[in-house]
Amino acid sequence: xxxxxxxxxxxxxxxxPPKCGAYVLWGFYRDGNNFCVLYVGRSNDLxxxxxxxxxxxxxxxxxxxxxxxxxxxxxxxNEEEAYQAECWLYHRYNPPCNSAHPAKPSKRSRCPFPxxxx
Numbered sequence: 001x002x003x004x005x006x007x008x009x010x011x012x013x014x015x016x017p018p019k020c021g022a023y024v025l026w027g028f029y030r031d032g033n034n035f036c037v038l039y040v041g042r043s044n045d046l047x048x049x050x051x052x053x054x055x056x057x058x059x060x061x062x063x064x065x066x067x068x069x070x071x072x073x074x075x076x077x078n079e080e081e082a083y084q085a086e087c088w089l090y091h092r093y094n095p096p097c098n099s100a101h102p103a104k105p106s107k108r109s110r111c112p113f114p115x116x117x118x
Contacts, residue, residue, distance in 0.1 A: 022085035025068035037093035042082040
């Protein structure tokens with residue numbers, strides 16, 4: 001998987017294609033050396049979804065308080081691949097802002113993470 005990384009601002013988000021994929025939002029701890037993944041998600045339009053996370057547009061109270069500073073995204077071929085990537089990110093980072101396991105795009109979808117029954 002090849003992720004593209006950027007600062008969470010309008011200029012860098014403008015370079016994100018309006019394609020299907022998964023993404024991560026994170027911020028750095030006060031020491032400036034270590035980061036914390038705050039949220040993972042997926043979208044059929046990564047550009048629009050990341051714009052939704054800009055501070056002036058953010059509706060999630062946790063993300064409004066703990067403002068992410070960076071994002072990373074991965075373009076996928078379809079929604080199923082985006083779901084698989086989102087699940088992997090969700091289990092890998094256990095982000096505090098995700099309150100539930102990623103929703104399945106279809107009844108046939110299965111989480112790829114070992115031991116997960118979703």
